[in-house]
Amino acid sequence: MAPSYGQDHIIVERKRREKINQRFIIxxxxxxxxxxxxxxxxxLYDATRHVKELQEKIKELEAGGRNGRSNxxxxxxxxxxxxxxxxxxxxxxGSSLSASSGTRTPAANKQLPEIEVQFSDKSxxxxxxxxxxxxxxARRLNSVLLPVHSSCSSPDETGK
Amino acid sequence: MAPSYGQDHIIVERKRREKINQRFIIxxxxxxxxxxxxxxxxxLYDATRHVKELQEKIKELEAGGRNGRSNxxxxxxxxxxxxxxxxxxxxxxGSSLSASSGTRTPAANKQLPEIEVQFSDKSxxxxxxxxxxxxxxARRLNSVLLPVHSSCSSPDETGK
DNA sequence: GGATACACGTGAGAC
DNA sequence: TGTCTCACGTGTATC
Numbered sequence: 001m002a003p004s005y006g007q008d009h010i011i012v013e014r015k016r017r018e019k020i021n022q023r024f025i026i027x028x029x030x031x032x033x034x035x036x037x038x039x040x041x042x043x044l045y046d047a048t049r050h051v052k053e054l055q056e057k058i059k060e061l062e063a064g065g066r067n068g069r070s071n072x073x074x075x076x077x078x079x080x081x082x083x084x085x086x087x088x089x090x091x092x093x094g095s096s097l098s099a100s101s102g103t104r105t106p107a108a109n110k111q112l113p114e115i116e117v118q119f120s121d122k123s124x125x126x127x128x129x130x131x132x133x134x135x136x137x138a139r140r141l142n143s144v145l146l147p148v149h150s151s152c153s154s155p156d157e158t159g160k
Numbered sequence: 161m162a163p164s165y166g167q168d169h170i171i172v173e174r175k176r177r178e179k180i181n182q183r184f185i186i187x188x189x190x191x192x193x194x195x196x197x198x199x200x201x202x203x204l205y206d207a208t209r210h211v212k213e214l215q216e217k218i219k220e221l222e223a224g225g226r227n228g229r230s231n232x233x234x235x236x237x238x239x240x241x242x243x244x245x246x247x248x249x250x251x252x253x254g255s256s257l258s259a260s261s262g263t264r265t266p267a268a269n270k271q272l273p274e275i276e277v278q279f280s281d282k283s284x285x286x287x288x289x290x291x292x293x294x295x296x297x298a299r300r301l302n303s304v305l306l307p308v309h310s311s312c313s314s315p316d317e318t319g320k
Numbered sequence: 321g322g323a324t325a326c327a328c329g330t331g332a333g334a335c
Numbered sequence: 336t337g338t339c340t341c342a343c344g345t346g347t348a349t350c
Contacts, residue, residue, distance in 0.1 A: 054214035
């Protein structure tokens with residue numbers, strides 16, 4: 001009530017409103033795309049909606065990246081050395097299972113057999129009974145550039 | 161000014177404030193985790209911050225998911241030890257391109273094929289003589305398992 | 321007893 | 336025209 005205090009109170013309250021509006025309109029609305037209505041209620045509503053959308057999207061992406069592995073099977077193209085000529089043909093049969101959704105290797109796999117690789121947990125499964133543990137790969141990779149040791153499945157001869 | 165109008169105005173304004181507060185405290189703050197300060201300014205600030213975080217996280221996930229898998233295909237060249245004994249000789253030729261920094265895998269590769277991987281830019285180039293930065297691979301391996309694109313190199317036939 | 325945060329009623333601008 | 340939205344100053348509660 002006292003004028004001196006009253007003036008102060010007014011100023012303080014004015015600052016407070018200013019701060020809220022600043023964050024309201026400038027900061028919050030700036031991170032929300034497609035905001036048409038600029039009144040406070042709408043901004044809050046859209047902000048809430050947007051946050052929910054983002055959270056869902058993240059869950060999807062995270063789930064997709066981990067669980068969705070089966071969908072995104074990695075295709076491994078196996079180029080068999082040694083068999084000149086005839087071998088290639090025979091090779092084809094075993095590896096033909098290129099079921100993976102993954103991007104294909106461009107040109108290379110034309111005449112090459114493919115091996116389907118699936119990720120299970122931390123290990124990579126390669127076709128017939130081969131398993132490569134990520135650890136194993138990592139261990140080798142960590143040693144600077146590395147030749148990666150992987151098991152190559154051969155139809156007849158099981159690598160491991 | 162008229163009392164009748166004034167009353168109405170009061171009611172309307174009251175409703176408006178109610179709606180804003182509803183969305184403010186109940187809706188918006190409910191989707192923001194770890195919200196301690198419950199005053200309006202803080203809620204707005206944290207909301208903005210949270211949205212930014214989510215957006216960044218999504219970008220990371222999307223980038224990782226897309227580039228890591230499609231664009232940045234990792235090619236692994238598998239050198240088959242040309243089947244049994246004699247093969248070794250033939251193998252030599254194929255692997256001769258192991259120009260990459262490649263340390264060879266120690267003992268393991270005795271009967272196992274070797275894979276050489278090389279990273280170029282954001283993509284891994286395989287085949288003969290390619291080099292992979294361990295960093296890149298490690299990064300991917302660390303981020304859960306990622307689809308590795310691998311191809312097996314054949315000696316005579318250069319994959320690419 | 322000062323500082324902080326809020327709800328209220330009210331006047332005014334925008335469409 | 337009324338309807339909507341906002342900013343303002345003020346009273347009040349909580350720490």
